[in-house]
Amino acid sequence: MSSETVLICGGAGYIGSALVFRLLKETDFKIKVFDNLSYGGDSVFSFFNFPERFEFVKGDVRTFDFDQLLKGVDYVVNLTALVGEPICKKFPKEAKEINFDSNIRLARACEKNGIKRFVFTSTCSNYGLNETGEMIKEDGELQPISLYAETKVDSEKILLNELPDLPCTVLRFATAYGMAARIRFDLLLHELIRDAWTKAKIYVFGAQSWRPMVHVDDIARGIMLVLSKSDSIKKKDVFNVGSNDQNFQKVQLAQMIAERFNVIIEETQAVKDPRNYKVNFDKVTNELGYKPIHSAKESIDQIANALETGLIDDRILHESVNVKQN
Ligand SMILES: NC(=O)c1ccc[n+]([C@@H]2O[C@H](COP(=O)([O-])OP(=O)(O)OC[C@H]3O[C@@H](n4cnc5c(N)ncnc54)[C@H](O)[C@@H]3O)[C@@H](O)[C@H]2O)c1
Incomplete structure (x- = not known):
């Protein structure tokens, strides 16, 4: 040891x-x-x-x-x-x-x-x-x-x-994103999934903004x-x-989720997302040999299954956040 x-x-x-x-x-x-x-x-x-x-x-x-x-x-x-x-x-x-x-x-x-x-x-x-x-x-x-x-x-x-x-x-x-022993539902992909599950509609502001x-x-x-x-x-x-191929526009994430949950996307034009950045991950790959093994699509499916089977229940969905909504 x-x-x-x-x-x-x-x-x-x-x-x-x-x-x-x-x-x-x-x-x-x-x-x-x-x-x-x-x-x-x-x-x-x-x-x-x-x-x-x-x-x-x-x-x-x-x-x-x-x-x-x-x-x-x-x-x-x-x-x-x-x-x-x-x-x-x-x-x-x-x-x-x-x-x-x-x-x-x-x-x-x-x-x-x-x-x-x-x-x-x-x-x-x-x-x-x-x-x-x-x-x-x-x-x-x-x-x-x-x-x-x-x-x-x-x-x-x-x-x-x-x-x-x-x-x-x-x-x-x-x-x-993704499953872990303490999951958070206040992160971009998970918030979109929660909307799809609880409201049967995905609200996206700043739909064209890029996020790795x-x-x-x-x-x-x-x-x-x-x-x-x-x-x-x-x-x-x-x-x-991260990885170059996991730079997504928010609407692309919403589309993957909408397809899995069979719900519609509503783009909110009134609110702009002040953050918009695409990131280059060559250095960590070239110098450290780092390569992610998971994908967003895989996680969307896993979390959808967890919601459908009750593995993730309402308590987890609404309370696993760093600031609770009123
Ligand atoms: N989750 C992401 O998407 C993300 C992305 C980029 C960077 N990070 C960074 O990674 C780190 C971990 O993020 P996370 O998503 O696991 O967050 P998290 O909120 O789940 O974990 C933070 C942990 O810090 C502990 N903590 C908070 N205040 C403390 C204090 N005063 N004394 C002792 N412990 C305290 C909390 O109890 C919690 O267990 C953070 O530094 C975050 O900025 C996270």
Whole structure:
């Protein structure tokens, strides 16, 4: 068994639940999940079946003693955040404290404690609005148009330009979709599916806007790849994580869902989507050999089946969101 330990902050969340599953299944790392359980902790129950390799620590990143948390830890993946624009808008002070201040405090503690690699989970939302129609590469212009993206861009700058002794990989994920132990129904593809299921109609605003998509398990596989190649990759680097062929216009996603559920699409012209970006994923493919294995179509079908069989019930559908609708 490996003597190396990966600390996953925010590991009880959507991506965390997929990542811990992959790491326990395919590596021999020991896993320590740290989370304040904002959305509950059911997602980690089954990981206790690996008692030698799994540990859970409850705490809040804003106040926890990181020197204590980092004892015996080799690698750190920070997934902790208030994720998405709605929750950051609702709790701006907490968003800045959790997504930026605590992230940097954690990174500084990692540098001090000689952590071998800090993986920062950023987002393609950083590209904001790009109407050139070109697929944006990692060195393309960052145009954060929400507090959420601002906290990510600000964090990236410090992680990449300061903290000289901290090996750090920034991963800018496309928008996630797909089944995981903690699923979220406040993400683009899942929201469209929920509309199709509950309203028999898919409402799309900004129908022509481009958005890159990636399966949550493919995000987990990307993080796992970085950890496995940590010794040979650059000390500091940035990768977009996704695939060129999963850049979709929102209406294309709606069409796939409409076909599966046999419902109609209603395009709302009144509201424009301020975000529009197509992303280039060549670097992660060429340099790390990364290739997603899942597709949006496959997930639409899986989630449709889960709704039809009651595997995903009303409670999951309406409560698995970071901010509840009134
Ligand atoms: N889901 C996506 O589409 C997506 C895309 C790009 C980037 N990301 C990034 O990936 C990371 C994980 O996203 P996710 O979709 O799994 O989100 P999530 O909301 O499901 O998970 C976040 C986790 O952080 C924990 N957390 C929040 N505040 C905390 C605090 N103060 N102290 C300790 N733990 C706290 C929550 O309890 C939760 O388990 C985030 O950093 C997010 O910005 C996600």
